Amino acid sequence: MFLSRYSAQLHGIFRVMTGLLFLQHGLQKLVGFPPMSPAMAAMHVPDSAKPVLLAAAVIETITGTLVALGFFSRWAAFVASGEMAIGYFIAHAAMGHSIFPATNGGDAAVLFCFAFLFLAGAGPGAFAANQK
Numbered sequence: 442m443f444l445s446r447y448s449a450q451l452h453g454i455f456r457v458m459t460g461l462l463f464l465q466h467g468l469q470k471l472v473g474f475p476p477m478s479p480a481m482a483a484m485h486v487p488d489s490a491k492p493v494l495l496a497a498a499v500i501e502t503i504t505g506t507l508v509a510l511g512f513f514s515r516w517a518a519f520v521a522s523g524e525m526a527i528g529y530f531i532a533h534a535a536m537g538h539s540i541f542p543a544t545n546g547g548d549a550a551v552l553f554c555f556a557f558l559f560l561a562g563a564g565p566g567a568f569a570a571n572q573k
Contacts, residue, residue, distance in 0.1 A: 452566030453511070459556050460509030463521060467501030470494055493531075500524045508560065511569025515561050522557035525550045 444451065468474055476482075486494060500520065507517035533547030534540050542548045564572060 449567045452563065453568040454566075455556075456511060456514060456560055456565050457509050457568065459553070459560065460505045460507070460514075462505075463501050463553060463557075464505030464509060467498045467503075467505055470498030471502060497524060497528060504557075508557070508565075511565040512571055513573050514565040514569060515573060518557040518560035522554050522561060525554035525557065529554065 465475060469477055501524070504517040504521040504524070508514045508521065529542075529547045529550040533542065533545045533550055536545075539545045542551045
C-alpha cells in the first residue's frame with residue numbers, strides 16, 4: 442500500500458492526536474476549557490462522584506500530556522487504557538442501563554481504551570521525546 446512507507450510517522454501522528462484529545466477531556470473537567478456542550482454541562486453529578494471525576498481529570502491531563510509528547514508514553518497509555526476501561530463500566534455501562542456503547546454513550550471510552558492499549562504495546566512511533 443502506498444502509505445506503508447509512512448507507517449512510523451502515521452503511528453506518531455496517531456499517538457499525538459490521541460494524547461491531545463485525551464488531554465482535552467481532562468482539562469474540561471479540571472478547568473472548564475474547552476467548554477462542555479450544553480447537554481454535558483446540564484448533567485447532574487452526585488457529590489459522591491466528584492472525587493472520582495477529579496481523579497479521572499488528573500489522570501487524563503497527565504497521561505494525555507505524556508502520550509502526546511511521547512514521554513514514557515507506554516506507561517502513560519497503559520494507565521489511560523485502564524482508566525477508560527474502568528470508566529466505561531462505572532459511568533457508561535452501569536449508568537446507561539445498557540452494555541452497548543452505541544446506546545450508553547461510551548463509544549469514546551471504548552475507543553480510547555483500545556487506542557491506548559495499542560499504544561502501550563506498540564510504543565510511541567515517530568516524533569516521540571523518548572521510546573519508553
